Amino acid sequence: MDFFLVVLSYFIGNISFAYLITKYKMKEDIRNFGSGNAGTTNVLRVLGKKYAALVLLGDVLKGAVPVILANAFAGMDITVMLCGLAVIAGHNWPALMGFRGGKGIATSIGVFLVYDPFVASVCLGLGIVLIVITRYVSLGSISGMALLPVVTYLAYGADLRLVFALIISVFSVYRHRSNIVRLIQGNENKLGQKKI
Numbered sequence: 001m002d003f004f005l006v007v008l009s010y011f012i013g014n015i016s017f018a019y020l021i022t023k024y025k026m027k028e029d030i031r032n033f034g035s036g037n038a039g040t041t042n043v044l045r046v047l048g049k050k051y052a053a054l055v056l057l058g059d060v061l062k063g064a065v066p067v068i069l070a071n072a073f074a075g076m077d078i079t080v081m082l083c084g085l086a087v088i089a090g091h092n093w094p095a096l097m098g099f100r101g102g103k104g105i106a107t108s109i110g111v112f113l114v115y116d117p118f119v120a121s122v123c124l125g126l127g128i129v130l131i132v133i134t135r136y137v138s139l140g141s142i143s144g145m146a147l148l149p150v151v152t153y154l155a156y157g158a159d160l161r162l163v164f165a166l167i168i169s170v171f172s173v174y175r176h177r178s179n180i181v182r183l184i185q186g187n188e189n190k191l192g193q194k195k196i
Helices: 002-013 017-026 040-047 049-073 077-092 105-115 117-134 137-156 160-175 177-185
Strands: none
Touching: 002 049, 002 077, 017 040, 017 049, 040 049, 049 077, 049 105, 077 105, 077 160, 105 117, 105 137, 105 160, 117 137, 137 160, 137 177, 160 177
16 A cells, blocks of 8 residues: 555656646647746746646645645555655656656645645745745745755754655755756846746
8 A cells, every 4th residue: 555655646746737737728838938847937937827826736735635645544654755755756757748847846845734834834934035035936945945854853853754854855956956056147037037
């Protein structure tokens, strides 16, 4: 059962709301527009706030569902963690979409909001504050996710939860490596700014 839940979680992650909504609205692949990323921010730039909100909600719920299922049906916390990692990996590297997915922030938020609402809320709060202040979605996303293992360690010490948080953080920062380069170079797009 545990193995099945992990595999199911990965394929739940393969459901790309950014791709599906853009395909429905424009009959096009979102990955051919803007940043080329199948995620909320790119949909915001291409289709606007309404559709971006739908993608955000879908991706957060997509992250939450496998953790809820694992909590209900799995006997061990390690299975819950593996399901969380699997759904994020499925979003970032979806086999059904040629392994070209999103960056996993909204899905990671969904995972951790169910797994540990306190830690998730602290990191999410920081990320939102940074986005509001700087207008850089990538900076808020990277900072919030980088803080995830720090807050987890401060809350619980060095246990398996820290490893879980650290892996999610590494996934997120790795997927944002091109954004980090643009932030350093000073040519990252701000919220509300069209893709150059």
